[in-house]
Amino acid sequence: MTEAIKKTDLTDISGKYLSFNLLEELYGINVDRILQIIAIPDITPIPKTPEFVKGVINLRGKIIPVIDLRKKFRLPSEDYTDRTSIVIIKVEHEGNEIFIGTIVDKVLEVMDISQEDIENTPKFGIKLDTEFISGMAKVKGKVITLLNINRVLTEEELTTLTNENE
Amino acid sequence: MFKNSTISRRLTYGFSAVIIIMLVIALLAIFRLNNIGTSVEYLTTNSYIVDTCVNDIKDGVNIYARSMRNLIIYVLAQDNQRDFDQIKNARAEVAEAYEKLDPLVNREDKEELDIYNNLLRIRQEYLNSQNTFLAYLNNDERDKAENHLKYEMRDIQNQYFEYIDKYSDIIRKEMARAGGETTDLITQTTFIIIAALALAVILAIILALWITKSIVNPVNQCVDAADKIADGDVNVAFKITYNDETARLMNAMGNMSKNIQAMVDDAKNLVASAKSGRLKDRADANRHNGAYRDIVGGVNEALDAIVDPINEAMEVMGKLANKDMTARVRGDYKGDLDLFKRDINLAAVNLEDSLVHVDMAVEQISSASTQISSGSQILAEATGEQASALEEISSSMEEINSLTNNNTDNSKIGLNLADKAVESVDEGGVAMNKMSEAMSFILKSSQETGKIIKTIDEIAFQTNLLALNAAVEAAHAGEAGKGFAVVAEEVKNLALRSAEAAKNTNDLIEESTKNAELGARIVEQVNQSFTEIRENFGKVKNIVNEIAASSQEQSQGVQQVNTAVQEMNKVTQQNAANAEESASAAEELNSQAAELNNMVAQFNLNRRNAKAKITHKAQPQISDRREKKQIAKKSEKSYEVNPEQLLPLDDISEDDFDDFI
Numbered sequence: 001m002t003e004a005i006k007k008t009d010l011t012d013i014s015g016k017y018l019s020f021n022l023l024e025e026l027y028g029i030n031v032d033r034i035l036q037i038i039a040i041p042d043i044t045p046i047p048k049t050p051e052f053v054k055g056v057i058n059l060r061g062k063i064i065p066v067i068d069l070r071k072k073f074r075l076p077s078e079d080y081t082d083r084t085s086i087v088i089i090k091v092e093h094e095g096n097e098i099f100i101g102t103i104v105d106k107v108l109e110v111m112d113i114s115q116e117d118i119e120n121t122p123k124f125g126i127k128l129d130t131e132f133i134s135g136m137a138k139v140k141g142k143v144i145t146l147l148n149i150n151r152v153l154t155e156e157e158l159t160t161l162t163n164e165n166e
Numbered sequence: 167m168f169k170n171s172t173i174s175r176r177l178t179y180g181f182s183a184v185i186i187i188m189l190v191i192a193l194l195a196i197f198r199l200n201n202i203g204t205s206v207e208y209l210t211t212n213s214y215i216v217d218t219c220v221n222d223i224k225d226g227v228n229i230y231a232r233s234m235r236n237l238i239i240y241v242l243a244q245d246n247q248r249d250f251d252q253i254k255n256a257r258a259e260v261a262e263a264y265e266k267l268d269p270l271v272n273r274e275d276k277e278e279l280d281i282y283n284n285l286l287r288i289r290q291e292y293l294n295s296q297n298t299f300l301a302y303l304n305n306d307e308r309d310k311a312e313n314h315l316k317y318e319m320r321d322i323q324n325q326y327f328e329y330i331d332k333y334s335d336i337i338r339k340e341m342a343r344a345g346g347e348t349t350d351l352i353t354q355t356t357f358i359i360i361a362a363l364a365l366a367v368i369l370a371i372i373l374a375l376w377i378t379k380s381i382v383n384p385v386n387q388c389v390d391a392a393d394k395i396a397d398g399d400v401n402v403a404f405k406i407t408y409n410d411e412t413a414r415l416m417n418a419m420g421n422m423s424k425n426i427q428a429m430v431d432d433a434k435n436l437v438a439s440a441k442s443g444r445l446k447d448r449a450d451a452n453r454h455n456g457a458y459r460d461i462v463g464g465v466n467e468a469l470d471a472i473v474d475p476i477n478e479a480m481e482v483m484g485k486l487a488n489k490d491m492t493a494r495v496r497g498d499y500k501g502d503l504d505l506f507k508r509d510i511n512l513a514a515v516n517l518e519d520s521l522v523h524v525d526m527a528v529e530q531i532s533s534a535s536t537q538i539s540s541g542s543q544i545l546a547e548a549t550g551e552q553a554s555a556l557e558e559i560s561s562s563m564e565e566i567n568s569l570t571n572n573n574t575d576n577s578k579i580g581l582n583l584a585d586k587a588v589e590s591v592d593e594g595g596v597a598m599n600k601m602s603e604a605m606s607f608i609l610k611s612s613q614e615t616g617k618i619i620k621t622i623d624e625i626a627f628q629t630n631l632l633a634l635n636a637a638v639e640a641a642h643a644g645e646a647g648k649g650f651a652v653v654a655e656e657v658k659n660l661a662l663r664s665a666e667a668a669k670n671t672n673d674l675i676e677e678s679t680k681n682a683e684l685g686a687r688i689v690e691q692v693n694q695s696f697t698e699i700r701e702n703f704g705k706v707k708n709i710v711n712e713i714a715a716s717s718q719e720q721s722q723g724v725q726q727v728n729t730a731v732q733e734m735n736k737v738t739q740q741n742a743a744n745a746e747e748s749a750s751a752a753e754e755l756n757s758q759a760a761e762l763n764n765m766v767a768q769f770n771l772n773r774r775n776a777k778a779k780i781t782h783k784a785q786p787q788i789s790d791r792r793e794k795k796q797i798a799k800k801s802e803k804s805y806e807v808n809p810e811q812l813l814p815l816d817d818i819s820e821d822d823f824d825d826f827i
Contacts, residue, residue, distance in 0.1 A: 016641040018634065031641040037634050039627065082627065107630075109658065110637035110651070 013134050014115040018087065019144055020104040023075050026144040027104075028113065028137065033149045035088040035099055037107055040080055053161070057086070057101055064088060065161045066101035072152065081105070089149050093158045100153070100161065113137045118146070172410045173381055180373040187366035191359060198355035205348035212270055213341040219267040220334045226260035227326055229253070230296065234319070237303060238312050246303070253300075264289075278336050285329040292326050295319045384412030391419050400426040429458050436465060445473045475503045479510050491518035492772045521769050528763045535755040542749035549742040556735050563731065567724045570717050577714040581707060588703045595696045602689040605682045612679045619672045626665035633658030 017028035018037070038059070043066055045055040052071035056063050066086060070077050083106040090097050117137045134148035153161070171179070233249035233256070240246060264286075273279050295318055302311035384407070391402040400423045404416040432449035439447035451463040478497050485493030494514060495507045636654035640647030 018638065031638045034638050037631050037638065039631060082624065085631065107634055110634060110641060110654075 012115060013118060013146065014113055016110055017113050017137075017144070017146065018110050019108040020085075020087065021106040021108065022069055022073065022104060023078075026108075026142055027069075028111075028144045028146045029087065029089065029149055030146075031110060033089050033091075035090055038086050038088065038101075040084050040086055040103065049160070050157070054103065059088065059099075059101075062099065064099045064101050066103060067153070068103045069152075070103075070105075078105075091150055091153070091158065093155070093162060096162075098158070098162055102152075111139060113139060113144070113146070173377075173412075176377050176380065176410075180370075180377050183373060184366065184370045187362070187369060191362040191366065194362060195355065195359055198351065198358065202348055202351050202355065205344060205351060209341065209344050209348070213337060213344055216267060216270050216337045217334070217341065219263040219270075220330060220337060222263040223260055223267075224327070224330050224334070226256040226263070227292075227323070227330065229256040230292075231323060234296070234299060234315055238308070238315060241308070250300075253296075272340075275336075278333075281329060281332050281336060285333055288322065288326045288329050292319075292322050295322050380408055380410075381412065384408070384410075384416060388412070388415055388419055391416075391423070395419075395423060395426065400430060425454065425458055429454060429462060432462055433465065436469065440469075445469070445476065471503070475499050475506060479506070482510060482514065486514055486517070489768055490770045491521060492770060518769075518771055521766055522771055524762070525766045525771075528759050528766060532756055532759040532763075535752040535759060538752040538755070539749050542745045542752065545745040545748070546742055549738050549745060552738050552741075553735065556731055556738060560728065560731050560735075563724055563728050567721060567728075570720045570724060574714055574717040574721070577710045577717060580710045581714070584703050584707045584710060588700055591696050591699050591703070595693060598689050598692050598696070602686055605685045605689065608682045609679055609686075612675045612682065616672060616675050616679075619668045619675065623665055623668040623672070626661045626668060629661035630658055630665065633661055 013030075016031045018031055018034055019026055019028050021027075036059075041057050043055040043057055046053065046065075049055075052067050052069075054066045054068050056065050058064075068077070080103075084103060085107050086101040086103055087107065088099055088101050091100055092098075117139055118135045119138070120135060132148050132151040133145055135146045137144045137146055229252055233252045236249045237246050240249075271278065271282050295314070299311050299314050299319060302308070302314060384404075387404055391404070394400075394402055402419065402423045404420055406413045406416055432453075436447065436449055439445070448466045448469065449462045451459050451466065454462050475495070475497060478495050482493045482495050491514065494511050497507065499507050633654045636657065637651055640651035640654055643650065
């Protein structure tokens, strides 16, 4: 773990990020990982899946699983608004690239985040799992949590989702 | 002869006569019955026995004939013996019959004696012939006996029967004669007794009628007289026919009626005296006896008892007539007379008292008439004031009338205004309804606008997403996508601005919707207020109507008051005239009171006594009156004096007079 952090420290994570809101908090995802942003369509629920998995959507003929980031981050859930959107992201899994829809409260903008804006991930304690956060950035006086999207879901979870798709 | 005999004697004579007649009838009957008895005895003791003896003789001869024939028929000695015995017995019976007959023969009758002698002679012949027959038989010369019987005895026997029958005829004739005599005697006797009885009955009836008449006539006279006396008619007269007990009774009743008549005459005289006022006349009691004397004497005493108080009352009345009011009845009388005395005394006392009161009243009248005179002047002045006050009232009433009329007009105007106000309110209501409709239109438009805004917002949102996707794509393009990224940024900004504008517009629309709803509620409230205003105007109309009606009534009332004031004005004028007349009448009254005083002064009154008594009783009243007089003097206006205060007649009741008697 410590190695991973160190490794992260060493990685240059500056670039263009899509910022969005989850419960008034700002998060950012690197645009390289983003396929598309869509308004929330009809979601087909799938039985016997973890609670954070909302179901699947049909995006131009492709079946894509959709997860609720609030649920995933164990934040209190709320009804969807007309600003609720789905960000389709690309995730590497076992050498393949798979697409996953993530439900966010509100997408904001695409912004440049330089290296000097980024701070290391704060150390909350040994037991706290912060692997899915790649860093924290300060832009225009606001703190943006930059997500390591490949770590948001575990390997097992990704397997489950992949299997579901197939 | 009977005129002077008493009733008892007459009754004795009558009954004696009847008894004598009855005795004569009885003796006659007995005598006649004796004659009849003699005839019957003759028949039974003589004729009947003679007849029996003749019959016995005839029977015996028959037995002879039969036995002798039997002696011829039967030839045996034993059969003959019975016939012999029969003949023997028959002879004995015949001989006995002759012995009985012999003394009874009527030897004075020649015919009978002749027949009887022939009968005796033929009997002897027959016995001799029979003895001959019996002798032949005893000598057993039966043929001779038979011939004797057949040819000798037959003639004799027939003669014998012939004489027996002759004698029997004579005896029968005698018996018939004697029986006829007896029957005649009975018939005669019956006739005589009936005749005597009829005579006796007639005599008895005549006697009874005569005696009854002789008693009943006078008694009836007495009864009639008693009835008349009972009915009050004492003038009775009697018709004396007999000198007996009834005559004594009638005399006594006559005396009684005379005595009663005398008493009645006395009573009539007394009544006539009383009627003509001669109260001193009396009846002479000595002319009457016993209870009548008591009655007449009692009437005299009763008159004395009544006349004495009347005389005294006359005396007292005479004194009263001569104006001496002190005269009183002093005698000691009982019962109604005492009441009479008390009434006269009460009348005198009342008269005296009244005169005392009159005296006092005259004084009071003279003072009162003075007061009336001054009071009348005050009244005249007051009447003038009243007249001017009435003028003022009249003008005030005119003003009130015009005010009332104004009121009526104003209330009519108010009514019109209220109607117009109601119309305005109705128009306002209609306008408010239209406004309400307009509000609802606004609401509808706002909602539709809201929908449009939402669509715009969605479009802005999609545009924003497109801009972001463009930015993402530009980033993917790297250095080549930089220009595109700027465009994407601009598009995004436009999208955000349009979203913001849509949001602002939406807020505005929401606000206007809220305002429209508020407007609708206000319209409702205004409508309610209009309804209340309508109702209130209805009430206002009613009140104004009532005011109008009240004004009308008030106007009428004012009219009536006006009439009343005019009437009062007339009355006041009349009062003024009356006050004048009253003043002159008071003058007149004063002079008449003086005259009355002079008249009362002529009476001799036990003044001091009566006045003291009345003054004592009426003290508080008089003092009260004096106070009133003083008050009247102090204040000229308080001239009210009650008649009762001037003439306190009620103060002396009847009870007070009991003290005088």
